[in-house]
Amino acid sequence: MMLTLYLFCLTIGGGFVILSAFAGLDGVDFDPHFEIDVELSKPPQDAEALTPQKHPKNRQTGFRLPIFSLRFWTFGGCFFGLTGFLLTKLNLLLSPSFIFAISLGVGVSFGTVMVGILRRLHQQQANSLILSEDLIGLWATVEIPFDHNCKGKVRLYLKESMVDVVAITEEEHQFEKGDKVFVVGRHHDKVLVIPEEFLNSN
Incomplete structure (x- = not known):
């Protein structure tokens, strides 16, 4: 039996x-329409300053079947x-x-x-799973300088990882390494950014 x-x-x-x-x-x-270069590294101490996303509080976990x-x-x-x-x-x-x-x-x-x-x-x-929409509305830091005539690269903190993304802009502005930028959209495999001062002036 x-x-x-x-x-x-x-x-x-x-x-x-x-x-x-x-x-x-x-x-x-x-996301098949948006390829990005993801580098996994330890989050910086001021990671919260790189993105306005709120991280959920750790949930209390216990043993259960x-x-x-x-x-x-x-x-x-x-x-x-x-x-x-x-x-x-x-x-x-x-x-x-x-x-x-x-x-x-x-x-x-x-x-x-x-x-x-x-x-x-x-x-x-x-x-x-990183979608292009996840990057829109985040703050980033310029890694490779660029302007409206050429593309560069920015770095942002997303899902506990440092993400390097090819960036372009439609503004007549010279972005230097270390500048803060705001992601407002995307174009194919690139993000569209504006300078930090553009938001501060509004």
Whole structure:
């Protein structure tokens, strides 16, 4: 009876695990119409001054079983069934109730761990998704000087990373290295910026 339960959980859970292994690894998505040069580095001490975005406060987290997650039941059922099946077949003179307890503990542990890993990967992918619209309305610092006749490069702080972006302007202004600029739009793979003093004067 218990062996049938273990085989059922192993078959169903293992099938979903195999399907998720082939269909769930999507990688990081990027805006196909806007390519930027992203450099990952430690955030500067005055990172808040580079962008007006508000960073959410850290949420209080505690241990809890993700019982409402399908992944929890998928991976948990798979390892529960696998453990129970192997322990039963190995004939280690363990009682059925003890084998069930061990299998349940292994299933719950692996299910919880796998859900945590997959959520972390999903968050990392979401943080790596940079759309052109995310850059509009941010402050940046000029890295390569430019004016309205040529393009340059600006650096801004976005999603815990330093982002270098090719920049242009429609204003007759000479941007020097270190100047503060404001991103007001984009043109193909470049951002459109205006000088800091243009906003201060209004």
